[in-house]
Amino acid sequence: MSFQKTQTLDLNKVKTIVFNDIDLLLGHFDLEYAQDSDNIFMSCPIHEGSDNPNALSISLDKQVWRCWTRGCHEEFGTDIFAFVRGVLYSRDEPHQFSDALRLICNIYNVSNAKTEYKEKGERTEDFFSDLVRTFKKSDPVTKPTASCLDVHTIGSSPYFESRNFKSKTLRYFGVEDCQDNSCAMRHRSIIPIKNNGKKIGYIARSTKDWLQPKYLFSEGIKKTDYLYNYDNAIDTARNKHCLFLVEGQGDVWRLYEAGVNNVVGLFGKDVSIRQKELLLKSGVTTLVVLTDNDQAGRESKIKINRELGRLFSLVFPATYGKDLGDTSVNKIKNEILINLRGLY
Ligand SMILES: [Zn+2]
Numbered sequence: 594m595s596f597q598k599t600q601t602l603d604l605n606k607v608k609t610i611v612f613n614d615i616d617l618l619l620g621h622f623d624l625e626y627a628q629d630s631d632n633i634f635m636s637c638p639i640h641e642g643s644d645n646p647n648a649l650s651i652s653l654d655k656q657v658w659r660c661w662t663r664g665c666h667e668e669f670g671t672d673i674f675a676f677v678r679g680v681l682y683s684r685d686e687p688h689q690f691s692d693a694l695r696l697i698c699n700i701y702n703v704s705n706a707k708t709e710y711k712e713k714g715e716r717t718e719d720f721f722s723d724l725v726r727t728f729k730k731s732d733p734v735t736k737p738t739a740s741c742l743d744v745h746t747i748g749s750s751p752y753f754e755s756r757n758f759k760s761k762t763l764r765y766f767g768v769e770d771c772q773d774n775s776c777a778m779r780h781r782s783i784i785p786i787k788n789n790g791k792k793i794g795y796i797a798r799s800t801k802d803w804l805q806p807k808y809l810f811s812e813g814i815k816k817t818d819y820l821y822n823y824d825n826a827i828d829t830a831r832n833k834h835c836l837f838l839v840e841g842q843g844d845v846w847r848l849y850e851a852g853v854n855n856v857v858g859l860f861g862k863d864v865s866i867r868q869k870e871l872l873l874k875s876g877v878t879t880l881v882v883l884t885d886n887d888q889a890g891r892e893s894k895i896k897i898n899r900e901l902g903r904l905f906s907l908v909f910p911a912t913y914g915k916d917l918g919d920t921s922v923n924k925i926k927n928e929i930l931i932n933l934r935g936l937y
Contacts, residue, residue: 843918
């Protein structure tokens, strides 16, 4: 396998070139940033509405990056190629690995590297296409591409059952694990996303700690275009003139188990422009905001208040525990819902 090893070195070489002069890359994207010894800090250019100047850090030493507010690195990966992919994604530009690598090669004029490798007699083909091929073969961060039909699930979700969700609930939301070793989604739990009654894609949640990224979205799904569970929620929502807003799918399921049908998930902490349109279209007048009880969740509440406060009557119940998905149904009923009678 010395062949593969040599090729991995090539990518590391590109990384080294980038980190020798990272200003060139960040300047190309017009990003404002600050450097503090070995770390670069900036607001996250990947998720929408990031305004904290320390939201994202790049370690020049370790050559990795991390989005502390929204965990964008979990979706794309932590190396510099993944960072470029994330930025391209946020700008609605092609964002495959090859797109990121091509851009980097252009910015840093990396084709020069070809000569060097040729001299060693290790390479006769084009440097760039070699790299792309290698990456497709071996990199675990590349999003596996699979259509809805490709996933073979087992008909239940032992993974989410182990996280104390009722099998009946998981059936209602169509959540099933994939354990098919021939499938790119193995070791993932498949959460369907529906829109107007049609299944348009899915989120694949890793069921193993070692399998990153934690969440994958099926091809073509832009999560900021949807509200999770909107279809199921809308009738009750119109009836009660109210929608509950939560971050994740698990939060939606837990509230459902506690008797709340009019709940939608944001797929994160921020309300995108499209999601705001959907909320306005729903016709509800009250939003109950139950984002996570961590620092980022609190920031998100402030932002939601600023952006939606004049359009809706907002309710911010005090929440207990880290997030709803990890809170017991009884606790939710007794400590949160008890004060929200008539809204669900
Ligand atoms: Zn981010």
